Amino acid sequence: xxxxxxxxxxxxxxxxxxxxxxxxxxxxxxxxxxxxxxxxxxxxxxxxxxxxxxxxxxxxxxxxxxxxxxxxxxxxxxxxxxxxxxxxxxxxxxxxxxxxxxxxxxxxxxxxxxxxxxxxxxxxxxxxxxxxxxxxxxxxxxxxxxxxxxxxxxxxxxxxxxxxxxxxxxxxxxxxxxxxxxxxxxxxxxxxxxxxxxxxxxxxxxxxxxxxxxxxxxxxxxxxxxxxxxxxxxxxxxxxxxxxxxxxxx
Amino acid sequence: xxxxxxxxxxxxxxxxxxxxxxxxxxxxxxxxxxxxxxxxxxxxxxxxxxxxxxxxxxxxxxxxxxxxxxxxxxxxxxxxxxxxxxxxxxxxxxxxxxxxxxxxxxxxxxxxxxxxxxxxxxxxxxxxxxxxxxxxxxxxxxxxxxxxxxxxxxxxxxxxxxxxxxxxxxxxxxxxxxxxxxxxxxxxxxxxxxxxxxxxxxxxxxxxxxxxxxxxxxxxxxxxxxxxxxxxxxxxxxxxxxxxxxxxxxxxxxxxxxxxxxxxxxxxxxxxxxxxxxxxxxxxxxxxxxxxxxxxxxxxxxxxxxxxxxxxxxxxxxxxxxxxxxxxxxxxxxxxxxxxxxxxxxxxxxxxxxxxxxxxxxxxxxxxxxxxxxxxxxxxxxxxxxxxxxxxxxxxxxxxxxxxxxxxxxxxxxxxxxxxxxxxxxxxxxxxxxxxxxxxxxxxxxxxxxxxxxxxxxxxxxxxxxxxxxxxxxxxxxxxxxxx
Numbered sequence: 001x002x003x004x005x006x007x008x009x010x011x012x013x014x015x016x017x018x019x020x021x022x023x024x025x026x027x028x029x030x031x032x033x034x035x036x037x038x039x040x041x042x043x044x045x046x047x048x049x050x051x052x053x054x055x056x057x058x059x060x061x062x063x064x065x066x067x068x069x070x071x072x073x074x075x076x077x078x079x080x081x082x083x084x085x086x087x088x089x090x091x092x093x094x095x096x097x098x099x100x101x102x103x104x105x106x107x108x109x110x111x112x113x114x115x116x117x118x119x120x121x122x123x124x125x126x127x128x129x130x131x132x133x134x135x136x137x138x139x140x141x142x143x144x145x146x147x148x149x150x151x152x153x154x155x156x157x158x159x160x161x162x163x164x165x166x167x168x169x170x171x172x173x174x175x176x177x178x179x180x181x182x183x184x185x186x187x188x189x190x191x192x193x194x195x196x197x198x199x200x201x202x203x204x205x206x207x208x209x210x211x212x213x214x215x216x217x218x219x220x221x222x223x224x225x226x227x228x229x230x231x232x233x234x235x236x237x238x239x240x241x242x243x244x245x246x247x248x249x250x
Numbered sequence: 251x252x253x254x255x256x257x258x259x260x261x262x263x264x265x266x267x268x269x270x271x272x273x274x275x276x277x278x279x280x281x282x283x284x285x286x287x288x289x290x291x292x293x294x295x296x297x298x299x300x301x302x303x304x305x306x307x308x309x310x311x312x313x314x315x316x317x318x319x320x321x322x323x324x325x326x327x328x329x330x331x332x333x334x335x336x337x338x339x340x341x342x343x344x345x346x347x348x349x350x351x352x353x354x355x356x357x358x359x360x361x362x363x364x365x366x367x368x369x370x371x372x373x374x375x376x377x378x379x380x381x382x383x384x385x386x387x388x389x390x391x392x393x394x395x396x397x398x399x400x401x402x403x404x405x406x407x408x409x410x411x412x413x414x415x416x417x418x419x420x421x422x423x424x425x426x427x428x429x430x431x432x433x434x435x436x437x438x439x440x441x442x443x444x445x446x447x448x449x450x451x452x453x454x455x456x457x458x459x460x461x462x463x464x465x466x467x468x469x470x471x472x473x474x475x476x477x478x479x480x481x482x483x484x485x486x487x488x489x490x491x492x493x494x495x496x497x498x499x500x501x502x503x504x505x506x507x508x509x510x511x512x513x514x515x516x517x518x519x520x521x522x523x524x525x526x527x528x529x530x531x532x533x534x535x536x537x538x539x540x541x542x543x544x545x546x547x548x549x550x551x552x553x554x555x556x557x558x559x560x561x562x563x564x565x566x567x568x569x570x571x572x573x574x575x576x577x578x579x580x581x582x583x584x585x586x587x588x589x590x591x592x593x594x595x596x597x598x599x600x601x602x603x604x605x606x607x608x609x610x611x612x613x614x615x616x617x618x619x620x621x622x623x624x625x626x627x628x629x630x631x632x633x634x635x636x637x638x639x640x641x642x643x644x645x646x647x648x649x650x651x652x653x654x655x656x657x658x659x660x661x662x663x664x665x666x667x668x669x670x671x672x673x674x675x676x677x678x679x680x681x682x683x684x685x686x687x688x689x690x691x692x693x694x695x696x697x698x699x700x701x702x703x704x705x706x707x708x709x710x711x712x713x714x715x716x717x718x719x720x721x722x723x724x725x726x727x728x729x730x731x732x733x734x
Binding site: 003004006007008009010011012013014015016017020021022023031032033038066067068123124132134136137140141144145160161162163168169170173174175178195196197199200201203204207212213214215216217218219220221222223224225226227228229230231233235236237238 | 409
């Protein structure tokens, strides 16, 4: 018997059974939706995000402030670019890293940041290949650890908790929102989900259709700790300050 | 970790004398417990969430063999590796071997109670591998050479001055004590360098999702994210009970876990990992390993009275609510898991005979049951363990009561079981107790009952028994009634 079979058969014995009892009728979904319902819920969640975009953006702004985001509202792409350049200037940034989120190329960000005399890099390697080798990865890590500001869009936001959701991938590195001392996330209406329920219904729908991403980060405010004398301090391993820039509908 | 549950009384007594630690322990009440109360009050469907959380865990544990198989299949489908470890030694050896074959120099550890069961950091260091705890609290206690004091606030017992002495090489006693901000930034700088050079990470698992082979890691500091971003190898370690069936169960479980742990609505970071880095990603581990450990949990599973303890999601709420934990501190419990839940699992996992003082170290006030996000009835299990330790009926090897104690209760039982014996006992007790009593109280009794009077007085048995008083009362009532 393999280690796995031995381990599991020991568990079966401890349960007082002689063989594995498969839970019925829907094993993995005893407490969640059926596969069909999960897909419907995911589609409905996206529809609500669009239909109630303005209302959800207001809820998000409020919840984000409560979790420690510094919330900024801008009405047009030019103002967004200027605001972000100003934030970078405020940190005396010399190196800024950004993801390839569409919103960041829709606003004249690179020009605005460069005008402040700062280098701005994109977190996607210039190598057109589909795989990254270890030297590329070493470089990406160095760039992230030495950047002063990391800028991303959002994949989703969650109004219930003031959370920004990012699925790391080519063009959106894992460290761009973590290693630099400041993170700026740019949010547009239509990207805000109501609650964690909708997010995980969508994740499950992705899983069922075979498109689940490799990993996911939920970010709610700056990095914090209360490990010394119970006093809350922001900025232990991740960003000390996080900014949420809301574009449009202000 | 070697159990020291036998020393519960002496270690508890030490804490009670330490004013600094007692003061620090107040933080768990004012910070976490009161935060949890507020968070629960602000969540309208709070009780429904707890009921659902309990149902999810009850179901998964009742079908644990099925879900373990499903989880392992799906982790492998995601190109991850699964290792099943019967005990801590096997898990430790597997991780050390992995580190050697991959020529690992630096391991970063996120907070994981399961890795404490393995005493993993020390074992890696002994093998010549740099192993650094990255949760700030764990880092502090690693520098101090201690074990965690609390499930989610491992260094809660350390004062700012002690932390300064550990973190700052230039700090000497008498210097002005740096602020918490300053100390945190000092730790940040030190740990940054470690993160950058780490080639392997070991993290815990808050929830493992069976249907998709995913794990979820909850942190506020961001070390969990660093661990899943920088090193080329990620090893996640979990107790075999940490499974939930579906991705959608995460919204319920995360809501109750985080509110119960810190009173937050959500933690700064939640990371979900579905296997290693995708080929075109610039960052992320090349290899993902999941180590699933038993280490005695099958004993809890096979025991109908104790199985419920496997529902625990390690939020620490029962510690914060417990009036005993807040006075005796985390180290008194003598093994990885302190507080009320520790008093339930440590005796079963490490042996009741040595740990029998743990279930006795409770006032049975029920606060732990009241706050538990998955409604574990801890007081019921504490009573069960007390019974087992006293009687040794389920397993004679568990019996921890002394011959003297058993004789005392046996004679008590004989005395109580017969009317005439009881009446005689009541009369003779007063006669025996009178010489050592003063104003109706005994302040210092001789053995074998001296243990009682060291902490409280014992009342003298009344001059008249209840039966005599009732008879007298009836007589006087009858006399009044017969008056013309």
